[in-house]
Every structure is written in C-alpha cells, then in structure tokens.
Amino acid sequence: MEIQYLGTAAAEGWPALFCDCPICHNARKEGGRELRTRTQSIVDGKILIDFPPDTYAHALKNSLNLGQIQHLLITHSHMDHFFPVELIHRHEHFGHNSKGMLYVYGNETVEKGFYDAVLIDRFKVHPLDDSVKFIRVKPFEDFEAEGYHIVPVAADHDKRETCLIYIIEKDGKCLLYGHDTGLNLSAEAWERIFSYQYDLVSMDATMGQQKTSGYHMGLRDDVEFVGLLEEKGCIHKDTVKVINHFSHNGGMTHRELERFAGEHGMIAAYDGMRINF
Numbered sequence: 001m002e003i004q005y006l007g008t009a010a011a012e013g014w015p016a017l018f019c020d021c022p023i024c025h026n027a028r029k030e031g032g033r034e035l036r037t038r039t040q041s042i043v044d045g046k047i048l049i050d051f052p053p054d055t056y057a058h059a060l061k062n063s064l065n066l067g068q069i070q071h072l073l074i075t076h077s078h079m080d081h082f083f084p085v086e087l088i089h090r091h092e093h094f095g096h097n098s099k100g101m102l103y104v105y106g107n108e109t110v111e112k113g114f115y116d117a118v119l120i121d122r123f124k125v126h127p128l129d130d131s132v133k134f135i136r137v138k139p140f141e142d143f144e145a146e147g148y149h150i151v152p153v154a155a156d157h158d159k160r161e162t163c164l165i166y167i168i169e170k171d172g173k174c175l176l177y178g179h180d181t182g183l184n185l186s187a188e189a190w191e192r193i194f195s196y197q198y199d200l201v202s203m204d205a206t207m208g209q210q211k212t213s214g215y216h217m218g219l220r221d222d223v224e225f226v227g228l229l230e231e232k233g234c235i236h237k238d239t240v241k242v243i244n245h246f247s248h249n250g251g252m253t254h255r256e257l258e259r260f261a262g263e264h265g266m267i268a269a270y271d272g273m274r275i276n277f
C-alpha cells in the first residue's frame with residue numbers, strides 16, 4: 001500500500017493566511033517543507049481522503065488526474081477537509097473523460113454540505129447525478145470500495161457531527177487514518193481500533209507542544225496513543241508511525257517536528273511525502 005500526503009496543515013494553513021507568529025514567519029522565510037497546504041491524502045492513487053480547498057493545487061503540484069478517482073472518503077465537514085463546491089467541476093460539462101461515478105462517503109453534515117453546494121441554481125440544469133454520488137456512512141458500518149475494506153470509526157472531534165476516522169485494509173495491509181481526533185474516544189471506538197494490527201498509523205498532531213484534553217492531539221498525546229497501540233499488540237516492529245495535520249499554534253517548525261519524530265520512531269509528514277508500507 002502507498003499513502004501520499006498531499007497537504008499536511010490544519011484549517012488555517014501553514015503559514016496561516018493572516019498570521020505572522022514566529023512559526024508562520026519562519027515558514028515564509030524558509031519555504032520548502034516549512035510550507036503546508038490543508039490536509040488531504042491519497043491511498044494507492046485510488047482512494048482520496050478529504051477534499052480541502054487546496055485540492056486543485058494538490059492536483060497541479062502532483063500531476064493528479066482526479067477524474068480517474070472514483071472514491072473519496074470524507075472525515076468531517078470542517079472546511080479544511082471538505083470544500084464541496086469544487087465537486088461541481090466533475091460534471092461532464094467540465095470533467096471530460098472522467099471515469100464513471102465519483103462516490104463521496106461521509107456523515108450527515110457532510111451530506112448536507114454536499115447537497116447545499118451542488119444544488120445551487122447555476123447547476124440545476126446540469127445535475128451531477130451521472131458523475132458524483134453521495135453515500136452516507138455510519139461509524140462501525142464497514143463497506144467495500146474498489147477492493148478496499150473500509151471501517152469508519154467515530155472520532156473525538158466536533159460533537160455537532162459524527163466525525164470519522166478510517167481503518168483501510170487491502171491485501172493484508174492495514175492503515176489507520178486518524179485526522180481529526182483527540183484521545184477521548186468511545187469504548188466502542190477503542191475496541192474497534194484495538195481489533196486490528198496496523199502497518200501505518202497516521203496520527204493527529206495539530207497541537208504540537210501542547211497537551212490536549214481531546215478534539216485534537218499534540219505530540220505527547222501521539223506518544224500516549226502509540227503506547228496504547230503497542231500495549232494492545234496493534235503495531236509490529238515495522239509499523240510506520242506518522243504525525244500529520246499541523247497547526248502553527250503547536251509552536252514548532254517542521255524542522256523541530258522532524259527532530260521530535262526522529263527521537264520517537266515517528267515520521268513528521270510534509271506536503272508531497274509518499275510512504276510505501
């Protein structure tokens with residue numbers, strides 16, 4: 001399995017749009033891996049995870065032919081994960097030679113955002129029904145997409161909606177995609193998470209130096225999370241542990257995050273990073 005991290009920032013971007021804190025200042029000065037767009041990933045070039053406003057820039061930068069992608073998993077409705085208005089461009093009028101249907105999987109709030117965006121007046125005469133189809137998913141109700149077994153797990157995030165993280169399995173490989181979430185997960189969520197052994201674990205590291213009490217994680221939460229997975233036999237000696245979804249409010253530059261990750265057997269994600277596992 002391969003995961004590519006197309007974007008690795010939290011909602012406000014890195015540097016944040018209107019910020020000149022030391023982290024953002026440094027990012028503008030250094031460039032390169034210190035610059036991050038909003039979080040999005042793609043598995044094996046087939047399963048796209050989340051759809052931020054930077055999706056267009058990700059497609060340009062990585063030469064992605066997104067018309068060939070047929071499965072899009074959405075974790076939750078926050079704008080850094082779901083910017084649905086762009087989906088109208090998969091309509092046959094704009095998306096020539098796109099492959100069959102794009103299936104968009106998400107919760108009830110994502111579903112509402114999807115229909116609010118695609119049923120705008122300008123597109124009523126060109127319904128998207130032949131090119132994009134929304135599928136409502138619920139926590140712990142597994143489904144299959146293009147040979148991938150996908151398990152939505154209830155996250156510890158915005159309580160106004162059913163935020164999801166995903167376990168993705170194929171050909172004996174297993175990925176845990178944990179953005180966005182804190183550690184205050186339900187007993188049912190822990191039970192499901194602990195019932196797999198992972199080859200790659202992608203962890204929320206939004207808050208950097210700060211310890212959180214839920215909603216997101218900081219680096220100390222990530223260490224705690226890995227400890228729990230180890231205790232339950234969910235990781236093996238070659239499991240890749242990635243920290244991702246960074247905010248400047250975490251107070252660490254990419255270079256500092258890399259140093260921390262290196263000391264703890266983890267990898268700090270950067271935009272464009274690919275990992276085969």
Ligand SMILES: [Zn+2]
Pocket residue numbers: 010011039078080081180245
């Ligand atoms: Zn986010």
Ligand SMILES: [Zn+2]
Pocket residue numbers: 015016019020021022023024025248249
């Ligand atoms: Zn800043």
Ligand SMILES: [Zn+2]
Pocket residue numbers: 076078157180
């Ligand atoms: Zn969020």
